[in-house]
């Protein structure tokens with residue numbers, strides 16, 4: 001409504017009603033002005049340029065208890081999903097790979113890739129570059145790798161960088177055979193930007209693989225899962241990590257992540273080729289869709 005019209009209307013109305021009408025007109029009066037671009041942070045809507053620091057705070061806060069909480073909140077199931085994820089990719093089968101594990105956190109996927117290549121194919125040349133926006137998570141990962149045979153070898157390295165804008169001088173075009181991202185892409189402010197970067201750094205013929213929480217298809221199972229995650233996970237966050245808010249965010253961010261076909265579309269929009277839009281095609285559901293593996297190829 002135009003301000004002049006609001007004023008005319010106001011004169012004709014009783015005082016309280018008048019105030020309410022004029023207050024109600026404020027958003028549309030402002031709507032012509034471009035506001036800050038917004039995005040979701042869990043169930044909250046926040047300005048886009050704030051999300052990164054909010055996500056960083058979450059992972060700063062959970063870094064030291066992350067592995068323990070992961071085990072507790074998923075009852076250890078995240079380990080099975082990660083095992084399935086890596087064994088599906090069969091790193092090392094066709095010779096050593098150059099891999100990048102983005103949002104790699106404490107190195108769960110990197111360790112599995114290296115172990116798989118070594119144990120199944122006696123491959124000690126596959127390399128993984130773990131990339132994460134959060135130095136604290138990387139520090140935990142580095143500490144953990146110190147206890148492994150990969151420490152101080154060219155097989156593993158840790159890099160602080162944003163998935164949405166990997167520095168091109170460090171992460172050059174057409175470089176990697178395998179790009180993995182596990183439980184990380186939903187935290188990115190712009191998923192399309194992260195996918196664009198994945199496409200850029202992969203070699204032609206390289207594989208993109210994403211493990212992420214997704215959409216449960218069975219309504220009854222979905223209800224039980226919602227009950228569990230919205231009550232138990234924040235409660236465990238309070239008890240085990242002294243941090244309810246971060247775990248509440250993690251649960252909420254899962255619900256805001258696009259369902260399987262929508263995410264598959266985003267992957268194709270970035271230039272990748274995928275299988276058909278069915279379970280077993282572009283994606284593979286794990287545990288009824290609680291988690292999901294999306295794979296795609298840069299042709």
Ligand SMILES: C[S@@+](CC[C@H](N)C(=O)[O-])C[C@H]1O[C@@H](n2cnc3c(N)ncnc32)[C@H](O)[C@@H]1O
Nearest residue numbers: 059103104105132133134137162163182184187
């Ligand atoms: C839930 S953890 C997953 C860690 C690991 N991939 C795993 O599966 O255990 C999510 C990780 O994403 C990282 N992250 C969030 N936003 C990111 C971004 N824009 N770029 C890179 N890493 C990001 C966080 O710092 C955190 O370490």
